[in-house]
Amino acid sequence: MPVDTGLRVNGPSVAYFAEGLSNTTQANSDTAESPRRVARNEEDTTNVAHTGESSFRDLTLEESSGDAFVSSPQNNHGESMCFSFAEEPSFNIQVGDQYNLQASFSPSLSNILLEDGFQSAHFSDAYPCLEKQANPLNLPDVNATSAITQSATEIDIATTELPQTQKPKSKLYNLTVADDLVRQLVDLFFTRVSGFVPILHRPQFYARYLQKRREDAIGQNLSLEVGLMLNSMMALSARFSNAAHFANVAPTCRGESFAKEAQSIYADGTRLQGDGFVPSLQYLQGCILLSFYHNTNSSNSFGWTLTGVCARLAYDLEIDIVDEDICQQPNLFSNQWSSTEEWVLREENRRAWWSVWELDTFASTVVRRPFTIDRNKMQVLLPCSDERWFEEQPIASAPMGLTPATAWRSLQGSPNQDERAWFLVANFLMALAYDLKVQTGVSPQARAEMESALTCFSLNLPNHFRLNSSMFVFNDSTFARSNWIITTNIIMQSARTYEALIVCSSEDVSRSPSASPTNMLFNPDEQRAVAQKCVQHAHEVVRAIKAWSADYIAYSSPFIVCSLVGPAAMHILQTSSEGSSALSSLNRDVVCLGIAQYARHWGLGSIMLDLTRALNKLIGVDPTALTAREQELAIRYAQIAPSIRGKPRSTSLPLSSTPEVDPLVFGMAV
Structure with a gap:
């Protein structure tokens, strides 16, 4: 906020503006205001400077991206304080025949402001030690300097302790x-x-x-x-x-x-x-x-x-x-x-x-x-559309519900219905489902609540979120909204897959160390049910990609590419059905080509494309051996294919070692 020091230079008053306050000043203001503060964006105040001759030096003036300095009359102990410079002060000072001063100064004010004609009467008692601060600027001699210094030193400096150090130049x-x-x-x-x-x-x-x-x-x-x-x-x-x-x-x-x-x-x-x-x-x-x-x-x-x-x-x-x-x-x-x-x-x-x-x-x-x-x-409320924000048209919004039962209804009744807000709710539900999946001993009630919340969210989505390709229009002005719709549908399938893989606690479940991760936790009927769910969720991902414009895939969040790796391998779950292999292979190609669109521009896309090739080798689609990089990726991103068993967070894998794959949930977690 503006801080007028009350100082005058050759007549005109000088106001100093500071965006960033010192810790002392901020602490004092915080106690006087609400305990909650809105984090301020300390943007630059830019002024086009005048040009002219300075009694100090000639300056080429351009807009400054720095801050001004602020005064802090008293600290928390009631002691008098000196002026404090922000790191990049930006001044426009009009003096005499008009000149502007804009540079990065040391904290010294004596040789900056105390020019000829400046009277000691202008000093505030709260700032008695201006001339004593260290490292003055190397400025041309001014006739009145000695007199001004004498005037300043006549003030009793015993009332204020001089700072021993100063902030470095910005x-x-x-x-x-x-x-x-x-x-x-x-x-x-x-x-x-x-x-x-x-x-x-x-x-x-x-x-x-x-x-x-x-x-x-x-x-x-x-x-x-x-x-x-x-x-x-x-x-x-x-x-x-x-x-x-x-x-x-x-x-x-x-x-x-x-x-x-x-x-x-x-x-x-x-x-x-x-x-x-x-x-x-x-x-x-x-x-x-x-x-x-x-x-x-x-x-x-x-x-x-x-x-x-x-x-x-x-x-x-x-x-x-x-x-x-x-x-x-x-x-x-x-x-x-x-x-x-x-x-x-x-x-x-x-x-x-x-x-x-x-x-x-x-x-x-x-x-x-x-x-x-x-x-x-x-x-924190969910964000609104770019159009409203850029045009500064306020709209009420809603916070995120923090449980599955409240999260799905976060935007219900909210004036704000922005597509990204809906995506964030879907992403939040996915994170909740992931939390349950990685836990042990999840109650049946918790899993049922998660399943119901995901169903409610899907049913509550606005009509234009439905995967009907005829409803989507992709051009340079609409692609961002359409991308949020597509990615919301994809992330929901990730959430549903996590939910399908949640294992509820059961005292009579046998946990043989030699059993596969899925066989250890699901009986055969449950395995078939989970497999069918995963296949269905993967099909929904394929539907979403088919509704997408290839020209705009790379302009969506690159994180979404990680949700495509599992569905790219979904065909392995259908090979036992007569006549399904060809369709499954085509669907896998659809997803792989979607990943390739990301790989053209994003390193993460290239990583996921390499991981997809590694997974194809692991399941036998590609008979060639895994490279060292592919083995490393299979372990590093094991969460994408959670039943690939290896050392967690391992950054390397011996070439002779092959990750073990459980075909039930392979590639279906994300």
């Missing part, structure tokens, strides 16, 4: 590609990538970071947050570019250089947190995009590590309770916003939260990692 970043390519990649991000990771407000983004910058300075002098965000955006969108810059570079590799730059900036941010750098929503957004890149590009552990960082940043920013006040209202859908601006900011926080939740759910259900987010304590 580092600015430059992009490594031409500005026209930056614009193209930003455009591609919003037209091709933002559909499945919709965390940035497109009109505001263009206004803040592109339209107010000179055409030849888009990628220059960027703050840490903006540098991280832009590089992460381009890492995701470069795969869809046909620019000459990427000639002879495979689509899946075009974002590597941007990802490395983003990762380097992220490392700077991590180091600076020990020096007072406070992560903002903008920083979290950059981390989310970088985490999406790594999780969809390869199977390295950094993506999972960064997902955990995103979750902890989200908790630190308190966006897990961004709608705590709304969730506690007697009438949920009334009074959800006091102003359009508040609603737009809340929606931005909601979208960041749900994207972090999607990352965490993917890592947990596919790569068998522990959940980081406690989904039993989320107080």
Whole structure:
């Protein structure tokens, strides 16, 4: 918020604006306001600077991506405090014959503001030690400097303890590609990538970071947050570019250089947190995009590590309770916003939260990692459509129900009926079903509740979610909504498959160590019933792919490709039926070609395609031997084919070793 220091330089008053408050100031304000705070997006305030002669030095002025500085008159102990600079102050100061000062300063104010004509009477008693702060700027001599210094030192400095250290100068970043390519990649991000990771407000983004910058300075002098965000955006969108810059570079590799730059900036941010750098929503957004890149590009552990960082940043920013006040209202859908601006900011926080939740759910259900987010304590409304958010048209929404019985009805009666909100509910139900599947001793009541909840959700879906290909229209303006509909249907089949594989507790079940996983837990009749359910769910996945436009598959969430691996092998369950082998093989080809569409642009798609080939070898469709990589994938992604038995989380498998396959549930879990 604006903070007027009351200081005057050659007459005109100077107001200093700060987006990021010091810890002391923030702590004081938090106690005076509601205990719940909405995480603020610390965006940059940009002003086009005047040019002219400065008595200090000539400056080439461009928009600043930094923050201003703030005053903190008293700390928590009532002691007087000095001015505190944010890392990248941005000033527009009008003095005398009009000039502007915009640069990154050290905390010293004596030689910056105390020019000739400045009277000691302008000093506030709360700031007696300005001239004593360390490391003044190296500025030209000014006639009145000595007199001003004398005036300042006459103030009793015993009342305030001088800081022993100061925050380091903020580092600015430059992009490594031409500005026209930056614009193209930003455009591609919003037209091709933002559909499945919709965390940035497109009109505001263009206004803040592109339209107010000179055409030849888009990628220059960027703050840490903006540098991280832009590089992460381009890492995701470069795969869809046909620019000459990427000639002879495979689509899946075009974002590597941007990802490395983003990762380097992220490392700077991590180091600076020990020096007072406070992560903002903008920083979290950059981390989310970088985490999406790594999780969809390869199977390295950094993506999972960064997902955990995103979750902890989200908790630190308190966006897990961004709608705590709304969730506690007697009438949920009334009074959800006091102003359009508040609603737009809340929606931005909601979208960041749900994207972090999607990352965490993917890592947990596919790569068998522990959940980081406690989904039993989320107080965040489901997101609305991009159109409403971009046009700033508020609409009431609903939170996610936290149990199977309440989750399926989350959007029942809600004014918000956005397709992505329905997908998130389906994904949440899938995560609940997965939790039950991996548990031991599940009660029959819990399994029955899960089955009923999935049925209720399917029956409660809006009519346009039905898999009727004639109802789907795919073009550049509608594909995002249609993709959410298709992927909702696919993720529901994953949830139903998990539910079919839930084993209820039974005291009389024999658990022979030598028995196969399925035979150990199901009797023959149950095995046949489970197999039939899995086949039916796989057929529904095939129906969804048939309703999909091949041109737009790669623009949906790449995580969905993991849900296609199991159905790609479904034909093994039908070979005993006369005349079914040919149809089963064709259906398998349909799913494999769907996976191949992802593999053209996403590293995760290539991994799943290789895994599918490995599974075909394991079941005898392909008689050739497994390669070392295929054996490794079969173990690493054993959750996708849960009855492939091997060491969990093993990163290697001896070439002489062959994973054991249970044909009942092979490839049917996701």
